[in-house]
Amino acid sequence: MTVVAAGAIALLDDVGRDEARRRAIEELVKPEYQQESLLERFYRMFREFLDSLLDSTPGGVPGGVLALLVVLLIVAALVVLVVWRARKATGARRAAAEGLFGPKARTAGEHRAEAERLAGESRWAEAVQERLRAIARDLEDRAIVAPQPGRTADELAVTAGRELPSLAPALAAAARLFDDVTYGQAPGTAEGYRSMSDLDADVRAARPAAAGVS
Template identity: 35%
Template sequence: MNSGPLGGTPLDPDAPEARRWLQDELAKTEYQNARPNAFDLAMQAIRDWFVSLFEGATGLPGPLLTLLGVVVVAVVVVVGLLVFGVPRLRRRRRAPAPLFDDADRRDLETLRRAAAAAAAAGDWPLAIEERFRALARGMVERDLIRVHPGTTARGVADAATAPFPRHEHALRAAAADFDAVRYLGRAGTSERYDALTDLEGALARAAPVTQVPA
């Protein structure tokens, strides 16, 4: 048996000694750092999966296979966003703002039906009030105005004049009608209700001058 340069260490060790030498060598830092980590293994698994998709395709160069793999990943990401991202964004939409300090969060169509029902019953004060609420809610739902605690009918009319300047006079008259039946106990009339209904419908169909909320 030959001797090594360091203290007569044998150069032709038996099997157990050789195994120990190999274990000691592999335990060195440079070998440990070269081992693939979890990310490397995951990327290798994904690469192998993509390659397996095209195993039957002959004549396709490597770069084309890579490009096809990237396209597949992009499609998966887009589909995931459409399926899972959009519902989350919808759920995050803020709750409807209450109108005129009485926690009224009804939507536009509900308010329109309430106004029409009150008008059919000849209850003009309630019909006018509900129709003006529908006008305000329609503006809010279109992000044309914002309402806050304390916003009055006059405040709604002032804010709505910015996107609809041609309707300034009618908006102020509608706000006055709302205040008259809600706070002053006025009876209202079918003519004033009809005028307010026409205004609400015209604004709903009209294109605003500006999309910036007041």
């Protein structure tokens, strides 16, 4: 009798599993699941996860205060991630709109002095930006490159590299470093600033190729 009962229970368990599997498959092949985006799918899975936590114990408090804190931390982390990405995108758009020289017009000497001040405060990313601006303004003042509103660091490197071919690789590297700290949110380093300062000195001592031929 016991064997028969056990066999019946096992049969019912198998039927239950098969039925649950069948229903799950039918649910997943519904059109709304096939058409949902990755973001919608993530939101649905997260919502189902929260629902399972809330339903796991009576009273709607899953596992006590600790589980509730975990849920709140997850939500807070998602909010911080969204805000950080939005600020990063806004900063990149603002920097691109301002161009190479930024919002304030300065002389080469003023850019250079500001770069040194920022370097003294270990604000390396901003110091790198100001040093390349000093290089760009110096090149314009000496008529090695023509002034061009909205010029990017890459465009400066290409134009100046044609006039100063021996410094073309260093100019290209400086433009990449400027882009990294300006648009890529790289922190900047003391080594990067030193390389930019060395390039500044080399540019100030260099003569355009056309002048050398003459």
